[in-house]
Amino acid sequence: MRISDEDTKAYFAAQKKRAKKKYKKTKNWSFTTDIIYFRRMLGNPLSKLTGQIQDLAPFQVDYHMAIQTQHRVIMNKSRKLGATETVNTSFALNVFDRYAGHDILYGAGNELKVAREVLYRLYELFMDKDHPDGRYAFRYFDPEYIPKIESGSMTWEEAMDGAEKIHESDLIRKKKFGPEPTIEFTNGTRAFAWAMVRQEKAQSFRGADDLIAIFFTEAAHTGMRQDQSAMNALKPNLAQRDDADFILESTPNGRRGFYYNYWMESMKVLGKQFDIPVKDDTHQTLVDRVNALWKKGKYKKDLGFILDWFPFRVPYQIGIDHNILSKKFIESEKRDPEIDFKQEYECYFTSTYSSAIDTSNLKFVPDDVSAEYRKKYPKDLLELVGKKSVQY
Structure with a gap:
């Protein structure tokens, strides 16, 4: 006997109704919404560089606040900055605040195991464990x-x-990290992990029916020649919520793909607004300008519009300044000829080692091919090109 789509929807609706009825009996945790104190409650990490317990850095607090207020955020970052951990802390706070009773989707641009790992790190925040100072075991304290x-x-x-000491069982009802990684919290919030399918067909995510947040990590590393279909499949899941969060986070990976396109769209709009030419070396200036307006509360007033993707750009220097990255390690990375340092650590979109061609050697030939090019290149090639632009 084949079960109809209507029967399936009715079944899941009934299951969710029963679950919500059950969740009403659980304790309603009202944790502090101050991200620094909330992270302290969970347990701050021990810095391997200083040996000291470390609060969130200012750029991490800003990242959280942008998620809370701007909702659609694109983060262009150096490797090893703890940005993903910041999103997990922000999501952990929101599980018991704005996200309560709704669904969260963790996506990865490369493999399911990456999305699963990020979801597992969310779970680790709530595990029963001892923290470095012997005192930070997850405890509830009055926000007052x-x-x-x-x-x-x-x-x-x-x-x-x-x-009051809080145990994992007080907050998490069920978790699994197999083929369909999921965490179910006792207040009805659910978090899923999903990976990019490396094929150029749009596929809707059908696991969650009440999404309020999507975190797409390694967004520039889908491994697809044309990856816009992935975003086309994801975006409709948030169509009914103006306050839903959508975070794209990645190190750059060449000048192509939806992540690069969305980033450049924001840069071009800001360049026009601030009358600053959009060049590789002006991205940080543009980001700093719009972030300064936002922090002063003048973002909407002075710009007069809202960016589709609110940009953050965090190169390695910020990690060194806040004892997150080792200066010695960075110097060794600079000397490694196998690493595209500007792309991996300085947030530049250069090329990718998996490219079929080296984009640094490409030149642009204009539509009206000049006499100089006619002398330099064979006639049959120019005839093949015709009046179209071509890259050599």
């Missing part, structure tokens, strides 16, 4: 403590000593 901590009348340690 924050003004006391900031005024100095209460220390963070005192707040934690009197806080």
Whole structure:
């Protein structure tokens, strides 16, 4: 007997209704929405460079706040900056705030195991574990403590000593990390992992029916010649929510693909707005200008419009400044001839080692092929080109 689509939809609707009824009986956690204190509750990481427990860096706080307020964010980053961990912290906070009762999708541009790994790192934030200082085991503390901590009348340690310890089972109802990685939280929020299918056909993601956030990591590394179909399949899942979050995060990978195109669209719009030519060396200036307006609360007023993708650009220097990246390691990477350092660590779109041709050697021949080119190149090639532009 074949089950109809209508029967399937009715079944899942009934399941979700029963689940929500059950979730109403669980404790309604009201964690602090201050990202720094929330991360402290989960347990700050121990810096391998300083040996000290480390709060979120300012650029990481800005990244979280952009997700909260701008919703569609594109991050162009150096490798090894902890940007993905920042998104996970932001999502962890929102699981019990804006995302409560809805679905989250983790996507990866390369393989399912990458998306699964990022989802597992979200789960690790809530695991029962000891933290480096022996005190940071995940505990609930009253958000009203924050003004006391900031005024100095209460220390963070005192707040934690009197806080209620939270166990994984208090927050997570079910998790699996096999072929269909999923985390189900006790408040009805669900998180899934999904990987780019390396074929040039649009495929809708059909696992979640109530998406409120999508995190697409390694977005420039789909391995597809034409990868716009992937975005065309994903975007409709957020069509009914103006406040849904969509984060594209990646190191650059050549001058092609939807990630590069979306980034350049933002740069061109900002270049026109600020009257700054869009060149490789002006991207940081454009990003800094729009970020400065946003932080001053003048983003909408001064620009007069909202960017489709709000840009962040974080090269390796910021990682060194905040003890996230080792200066010694970076110097060794600069000397490695097998690494495209400008692309991997300085956020430039150069080329890719998997390209069929070296894009750095390409030249543009204009439509009206000049006499100089006619002398330089064979007549039969020029006839083949005709009046079209070509790259050599």
